Amino acid sequence: MHRFCVIAYSLPPIYTGIVLTKEEKQASAAAVRTRDTDTGSSAVQISILTARIKKLSDHLKNNHKDRHSRRGLVGLVERRRKHLSYLKRKSNGIYENTIKTLGLRR
Numbered sequence: 001m002h003r004f005c006v007i008a009y010s011l012p013p014i015y016t017g018i019v020l021t022k023e024e025k026q027a028s029a030a031a032v033r034t035r036d037t038d039t040g041s042s043a044v045q046i047s048i049l050t051a052r053i054k055k056l057s058d059h060l061k062n063n064h065k066d067r068h069s070r071r072g073l074v075g076l077v078e079r080r081r082k083h084l085s086y087l088k089r090k091s092n093g094i095y096e097n098t099i100k101t102l103g104l105r106r
Contacts, residue, residue, distance in 0.1 A: 018059050018069065020052055032098050042087045043098045049080040050102050 020028075028051040032043040056073045060066060084104075088095040098104075 018055055020048070020055065024051060032101050034094075042083045042090075043094055046080055046083045046087070046098055047102060049076055049083070050104065052076055053080065 025048055028047045029039065029044045032047045034041065034043070038044055053073065053076050056069060056076065060070060060073065063069070084095070084099075087098065
């Protein structure tokens with residue numbers, strides 16, 4: 001019979017500045033949310049991606065040799081760009097509001 005040991009896992013100290021906390025995600029989503037239950041709309045996803053991009057950019061200013069995180073940043077920027085183009089195509093009003101609220105230049 002196997003014995004399982006439950007170990008509380010925490011992130012290594014280097015990653016604590018990169019990962020968004022639950023409160024940060026909720027705060028960034030609340031800025032563009034259309035209703036209280038809105039968690040997956042394109043505007044909310046763009047807002048969360050923008051917060052992750054900002055945190056990762058700050059991390060890369062101090063750790064310029066971190067190539068793996070830089071590759072992840074490029075992927076996040078690409079995902080945000082795709083969401084923005086979809087939102088612009090489907091609902092131009094929500095797109096303009098999202099751009100203005102998040103301070104993105106597009």
